[in-house]
Amino acid sequence: xxxxxxxxxxxxxxxxxxxxxxxxxxxxxxxxxxxxxxxxxxxxxxxxxxxxxxxxxxxxxxxxxxxxxxxxxxxxxxxxxxxxxxxxxxxxxxxxxxxxxxxxxxxxxxxxxxxxxxxxxxxxxxxxxxxxxxxxxxxxxxxxxxxxxxxxxxxxxxxxxxxxxxxxxxxxxxxxxxxxxxxxxxxxxxxxxxxxxxxxxxxxxxxxxxxxxxxxxxxxxxxxxxxxxxxxxxxxxxxxxxxxxxxxxxxxxxxxxxxxxxxxxxxxxxxxxxxxxxxxxxxxxxxxxxxxxxxxxxxxxxxxxxxxxxxxxxxxxxxxxxxxxxxxxxxxxxxxxxxxxxxxxxxxxxxxxxxxxxxxxxxxxxxxxxxxxxxxxxxxxxxxxxxxxxxxxxxxxxxxxxxxxxxxxxxxxxxxxxxxxxxxxxxxxxxxxxxxxxxxxxxxxxxxxxxxxxxxxxxxxxxxxxxxxxxxxxxxxxxxxxxxxxxxxxxxxxxxxxxxxxxxxxxxxxxxxx
Numbered sequence: 001x002x003x004x005x006x007x008x009x010x011x012x013x014x015x016x017x018x019x020x021x022x023x024x025x026x027x028x029x030x031x032x033x034x035x036x037x038x039x040x041x042x043x044x045x046x047x048x049x050x051x052x053x054x055x056x057x058x059x060x061x062x063x064x065x066x067x068x069x070x071x072x073x074x075x076x077x078x079x080x081x082x083x084x085x086x087x088x089x090x091x092x093x094x095x096x097x098x099x100x101x102x103x104x105x106x107x108x109x110x111x112x113x114x115x116x117x118x119x120x121x122x123x124x125x126x127x128x129x130x131x132x133x134x135x136x137x138x139x140x141x142x143x144x145x146x147x148x149x150x151x152x153x154x155x156x157x158x159x160x161x162x163x164x165x166x167x168x169x170x171x172x173x174x175x176x177x178x179x180x181x182x183x184x185x186x187x188x189x190x191x192x193x194x195x196x197x198x199x200x201x202x203x204x205x206x207x208x209x210x211x212x213x214x215x216x217x218x219x220x221x222x223x224x225x226x227x228x229x230x231x232x233x234x235x236x237x238x239x240x241x242x243x244x245x246x247x248x249x250x251x252x253x254x255x256x257x258x259x260x261x262x263x264x265x266x267x268x269x270x271x272x273x274x275x276x277x278x279x280x281x282x283x284x285x286x287x288x289x290x291x292x293x294x295x296x297x298x299x300x301x302x303x304x305x306x307x308x309x310x311x312x313x314x315x316x317x318x319x320x321x322x323x324x325x326x327x328x329x330x331x332x333x334x335x336x337x338x339x340x341x342x343x344x345x346x347x348x349x350x351x352x353x354x355x356x357x358x359x360x361x362x363x364x365x366x367x368x369x370x371x372x373x374x375x376x377x378x379x380x381x382x383x384x385x386x387x388x389x390x391x392x393x394x395x396x397x398x399x400x401x402x403x404x405x406x407x408x409x410x411x412x413x414x415x416x417x418x419x420x421x422x423x424x425x426x427x428x429x430x431x432x433x434x435x436x437x438x439x440x441x442x443x444x445x446x447x448x449x450x451x452x453x454x455x456x457x458x459x460x461x462x463x464x465x466x467x468x469x470x471x472x473x474x475x476x477x478x479x480x481x482x483x484x485x486x487x488x489x490x491x492x493x494x495x496x497x498x499x500x501x502x503x504x505x506x507x508x509x510x511x512x513x514x
Contacts (some may be wrong), residue, residue: 004094005053006062006252009046009080011070013038014278026069026134028224033070042073047080051087060092060125064196065099066132067139071279078112085120093120096194096215102140103149105175106154107182110161114186122187127215128155128246129196130203134282137289144291148202150174151257155456194250199228200297202234207248211460215250219280225251269379324325331475331491335484343484349417349428353409357395357402361441364391365449372453381513391446399435399442406431426485440495447506456509463501467494 022030050061063077074080081095092117098109101491117124130151136142153172167181194213197203207214214232218225225268258264335344375383409416418424451460471494479487
């Protein structure tokens with residue numbers, strides 16, 4: 001195994017409220033956040049670190065290319081590598097790499113890489129990334145569906161420019177050159193070539209066909225990284241590659257060195273939180289332009305960042321939705337089926353009265369969930385707990401307002417709810433029961449949203465199973481014994497049981513993460 005010390009060169013001065021006030025760290029990031037004066041020290045510090053790493057026994061020191069972002073302020077890694085070539089020795093210069101589809105013409109890459117190889121005495125390790133969708137499609141305006149085709153043509157032109165001994169003409173779709181005859185030429189012919197990838201099947205095959213090293217940059221940890229690399233090695237086996245040399249693959253992972261976990265957290269937690277919560281704050285609309293991924297890759301599911309989430313989160317979310325259906329909506333089906341549509345009409349009229357609170361309890365979690373998740377990710381437990389209390393206060397105000405509105409309607413505008421043929425006492429009883437039901441939802445909403453922000457979807461789904469069953473049984477029994485109106489008691493039982501279970505689950509989570 002060979003080790004490279006890699007530096008993205010992220011901008012270290014993004015403000016604490018960057019996520020809240022900026023849509024994305026990439027593409028349309030506020031340019032006023034960049035300070036040219038401070039950048040002098042930033043660039044030179046990063047280059048000092050790379051030079052220092054070259055003296056510590058690393059096999060390579062790595063740089064790469066990104067545009068219009070605070071994640072990595074290195075639009076031209078070749079400039080950085082040129083400085084390192086002069087001030088280092090006996091270490092590989094891993095330029096991972098040049099996004100070759102962006103260069104017009106790509107022979108510029110062939111020339112500059114050849115220069116770096118000559119200046120360094122044959123130490124260049126070349127990288128040919130397709131480039132992120134943010135860089136290629138949004139910053140440099142490449143057509144997403146043509147990016148890979150342009151990339152393949154650029155690759156062929158660069159490799160020919162390195163290998164052909166005499167001038168040649170190149171007549172491609174995107175590059176038409178009468179005379180290709182680069183000076184200088186690389187000492188290594190060709191230099192070792194690494195291809196950074198994100199799980200594309202085409203990139204797997206491209207590396208296998210050309211005997212290039214496939215390199216994956218992991219920010220997601222063991223599960224995602226293993227799934228993707230297993231996919232690559234499976235493809236190597238399917239293609240009957242002549243060997244399974246470990247040098248067919250490279251893997252980039254953040255590594256924190258300390259004697260204990262506690263010391264590592266003390267030394268690095270602030271910096272890790274900065275990088276993940278600010279430098280990786282990418283607007284989803286920039287991450288994957290339509291057409292950037294090929295149909296073949298999408299069909300395999302190899303790229304899906306959500307595969308682990310499906311197993312660990314989404315199935316529990318779906319179970320939770322199904323249980324909600326059993327707890328609340330199944331009541332409407334049962335009453336209608338057993339007692340008829342006329343019996344359900346007063347129940348629907350009463351339910352309409354508590355609709356304002358239902359809207360609040362639907363909208364608030366969508367706003368608060370990401371804020372709570374951000375607070376928890378940043379280690380701000382107090383902020384997340386404070387958000388729960390604010391949530392409860394707003395829910396209580398909304399509940400009281402809804403009840404007062406219902407009373408006002410019954411006192412002054414009863415005709416809006418009580419139609420001909422409706423028993424006024426039945427409708428008022430329905431409103432009273434629904435008020436108690438939604439009170440349970442209002443009381444637990446903040447805690448449930450907190451647990452969602454903490455990723456405890458499996459626990460939330462589990463604690464709703466028995467209340468869902470109890471609700472269904474209670475609804476059936478009360479429907480038969482007491483009639484449609486009092487069948488709402490089944491929902492009431494299920495909702496309050498769920499509320500108590502969620503309180504218990506949150507207390508358990510707090511104890512485990514104290």
